[in-house]
Amino acid sequence: MSSESRQHILWFRNSAPYINAHRGRTFVLMFGGEAAQHPNFANIIHDIALLNSLGVRLILIHGSRPQIDERLQLAGHQSSFHDGVRVTDAAALEHVKDAAGSLRAQIEALLSMGLPNSPMQGSSIRVCSGNFVTAKPIGVVDGCDFLHTGKVRNIDAAGIRQNLDAGSIVLLSPLGYSPTGEIFNLSLEDIAVHTAASVSADKLVLFGAAQGFLDSNGELVRQCDLNQALDLTRASGDPEQLRLLRTARQGCTAGVARCQIISYAENCALLEELFTHDGSGTLVGNDDYEQARLASIDDVGGILELIEPLEAEGVLLKRSRELLETEINHFRILERDGRIIACAALYPYPEYGSGEIACIVTHPDYRGSQRGERLLAELEADAARLGLHQVFVLTTQSAHWFLEQGFLEAERTQLPEQKKSLYNLQRNSKVFIKTLSRS
Secondary structure, three states, X not given: OOHHHHXXXXXXXXXXXXXXXXXXXXXXXXXXXXXXXXXXXXXXXXHHHHHHHOOOEEEEEEOOHXXXXXXXXXXXXXXXXXXXXXXXXXXXXXXXXXXXXXXXXXXXXXXXXXXXXXXXXXXXXXXXXXXXEEEEEOOEEOOEEOEOEEEEEEEOHHHHHHHHHOOOEEEEOOEEEOOOOOEEEOOHHHHHHHHHHHOOOOEEEEEEOOOOOEOOOOOEOOEXXXXXXXXXXXXXXXXXXXXXXXXXXXXXXXXXXXXXXXXOOOOOHHHHHHHOOOOOOEEEEXXXXXXXXXXXXXXXXXXXXXXXXXXXXXXXOOOOHHHHHHHHHHEEEEEEOOEEEEEEEEEEEHHHOEEEEEEEEEOHHHOOOOHXXXXXXXXXXXXXXXXXXXXXXXXXXXXXXXXXXXXXXXXXXHOOHHHHHOOXXXXXXXXXXXXXXXX
């Protein structure tokens, strides 16, 4: 077997937890008309077909801004905008309907392909479109009448779920319908946020031109919470980036747990985002993407997987599963997207006012980002809450790191009596002690 083939198999194996996690989940995918014009759009369609085959419930929401602009330009009709929102008069509305309908038919046709020797060979996908979006007019704002430009009034969540339950992909265009029979030109982002919130979507995935959200230095922001997203929107000067990040933040505020910004120009970006640990773009989350918490019995397997390589090297003392199960309440872990990437333990000796910090381990892929420091700080806070005035460590290879964290080297005689009696002379571990500050 070639090394390339082996890498593909390893990737497939590593993606298995995500396949299981995503099955039966509801994802809303939002992409503008620019994405549909890009050469990579066919690959996105193939990836959507793959998600459908893996049991992901999909709602696709497409825009048509450039397609509308092209039609208006050919017709010699000039659109007016107010605060970046198109004012849709009766003549423009005809071109809006034409652009949206044409693009919707194109997407339906792409999802209907089953060509031999193609990624969609053998696929049989039902696509459902309909009057799921009830709209109302924006009306007059700052003296400007937006005419046939509207905003979402209601989403037929029950109707959408019924089609998802039947195995269909739901496709929504940027149009809404009023109870009086009118058609309104709607914002793509408005539909995406309302739809994701109404159906309690697990993810809202937003496609843009860039890899994700880029900071002022052009660096990819891998993840951020709502407060960080707000700060980033204030600093951003790129209109598309700003629009996508605002949409992600609105989605999270509306109750969507995770909103992700990825590239429509980068092949496999959707699969990389959904089936790898670090993803391809930017994650905006309601919860902390990396959560520190107390360990439970269900975490034993993940901790063992993390510490076993260091035990084999002699860096850590060997812990059996049975021992770890009895000591699990002493551990804290750092969890990233459901995977344990760091752990540490506190063993208190309350009669001596002291506690042992042990088993600080970070997965090799996530070292260098102060995760060990974060767990150490939490354990020190735990020790202070227990009324301990100092913590100590025994280490053979991490002396400098503990010195950097404020520990001082000490003699073995300064250990609690219980710990001294268990000291392994053969390992000859160095002792470091840190006095906890009083708040």
